[in-house]
Amino acid sequence: MKKLKIIKMGHPTLRKVARELTLEEIHSGFIKNLIQDMYKAMQEATGIGLAAPQVNYSLSMALIDRNFDEPEDAPPQDPPYEVYINPKITVVDPTLSGHWEGCLSVPGLRGFVERPRHVRVDYLDQEGRPKSVEAQDFKAVVLQHELDHLIGKLYVDRITDRTKLLYEEEWESYLKENPKEEGKSLED
Numbered sequence: 001m002k003k004l005k006i007i008k009m010g011h012p013t014l015r016k017v018a019r020e021l022t023l024e025e026i027h028s029g030f031i032k033n034l035i036q037d038m039y040k041a042m043q044e045a046t047g048i049g050l051a052a053p054q055v056n057y058s059l060s061m062a063l064i065d066r067n068f069d070e071p072e073d074a075p076p077q078d079p080p081y082e083v084y085i086n087p088k089i090t091v092v093d094p095t096l097s098g099h100w101e102g103c104l105s106v107p108g109l110r111g112f113v114e115r116p117r118h119v120r121v122d123y124l125d126q127e128g129r130p131k132s133v134e135a136q137d138f139k140a141v142v143l144q145h146e147l148d149h150l151i152g153k154l155y156v157d158r159i160t161d162r163t164k165l166l167y168e169e170e171w172e173s174y175l176k177e178n179p180k181e182e183g184k185s186l187e188d
Ligand code: ZN
Pocket: 102, 103, 104, 105, 145, 146, 149, 188
C-alpha cells in the first residue's frame, strides 16, 4: 500500500482536466492499487469522496463512500465505496438546491454552493462495466462536487454569494445565528 498525500488548492493538478482511462488501464494492477490507496486516504481524512486529481493523479476517476447516506445502524456495504471512472454528467432537473460544502483540498473552509438538484451520471465501474445512476439532493451534490474535480473545478468556483465562504470556526457560529441555513454539509 502506498500512502497518498492529498494536494491542496494552488497545486496545478487540481486545475487540469483529467484524462480518461482505457479499459486496459482499468484492469491494470496500477489502477486497482490506486483505488485501494485512495480509499485508505479518504478514510484517514474522513472524507466521503475523493477524486484522483486530489492525490495528484490527473485521471478521470473518483471514489465515493457508500455508507455516507446510510443510517448508522445499517450493515456496512461491501465494497464500502463506489468507483466512478470516465463519468459523464447530465442534469435531469436544473432546479438549484444549496448545501454547505467543504473539500479535503481546501481544508478549514466551508462554502454554500447551489447546484442542480437531480443529475444522471454515466460511467464505468472498477471492472470497466458501463453503469448509470440517477441522484437527487445530497447524493447529487456529492457526485457533482467529485466530478468537478475531474474537470479542474473546485467548489469555491461555484459559490455565487462570496459572503458564504467561511472558515470552519466561524461557520459554526454563523449557523447558530442563521439556523435556517443549517442543512446537510459535506466534506470531500
Ligand atoms: Zn473536493
